[in-house]
Every structure is written in structure tokens, then in C-alpha cells.
Amino acid sequence: MARSYYYDTGELKKGPVDGDELVQLRSAGEIDDDTWVRKADSSTWRRLGDVDLREEEEREANPSLWRLLTRTFGWRTLVLSIAIMVVVIALAIGVLSFAWPIILVLILVWALQRISRD
Numbered sequence: 001m002a003r004s005y006y007y008d009t010g011e012l013k014k015g016p017v018d019g020d021e022l023v024q025l026r027s028a029g030e031i032d033d034d035t036w037v038r039k040a041d042s043s044t045w046r047r048l049g050d051v052d053l054r055e056e057e058e059r060e061a062n063p064s065l066w067r068l069l070t071r072t073f074g075w076r077t078l079v080l081s082i083a084i085m086v087v088v089i090a091l092a093i094g095v096l097s098f099a100w101p102i103i104l105v106l107i108l109v110w111a112l113q114r115i116s117r118d
Helices: 019-028 053-061 065-073 075-117
Strands: 004-008 013-018 036-039
Touching: 004 019, 013 019, 019 053, 065 075
Parallel strands: none
Antiparallel strands: 004 013, 004 036
């Protein structure tokens, strides 16, 4: 397991250790499901019994598209990009809804010219 965790024995906070070490410590009886743990990159403590280490590793190894994009670009850049795309698409739809008869006439004129040449 690649994630690092800290755990609280009640006397000391120890870590960082990876998820495999937490599993080994629980198997050895040094910690139990009531031991408080937190991810190394988080400040939120949770009971070990409430943490599914395998699921967290799977989520980390296979992130969602949103998580991958926010890691790469940052959420502010991503939200701004989506907002700009929505505006551009709305403008394109607005222009096309107004201009489609003109485009259709131009296509018909072009087609008639092609036919009259043959």
C-alpha cells in the first residue's frame, strides 16, 4: 500500500506508516479498530475500524476523472475552463440558431452552381 498514515496509541502519535504496516500492527494486537488514524496528507482523524484501507488504495490507484483533472490543473482553473466552454457553446448555439437559414441558402446556391456546371 502506498498511502502513509499516522496512528494514535493514546500515549503517542506514531507514523508515518503505510497501510500494510497498519494491517500488520492490527494483526499483532498492537492497535485495534478503536485506534485513531489519519492520512499523512490530512488533518482528519478516524477510527481504524471505519477506514477501509483496500478501498482507499484502490481509489488512489484509480482516481476519478474529476480528481485526476483537479490534481493536474487545479480546481479553479478547471472550473474556469468549464465556464468558458459553456459560454462558447451557448454562443455557438445562439449564432447557429440565428444563422442556419442563411447557411442553408448558401449551401443550396453552392449546390445549384455545381449542378449547373455539369
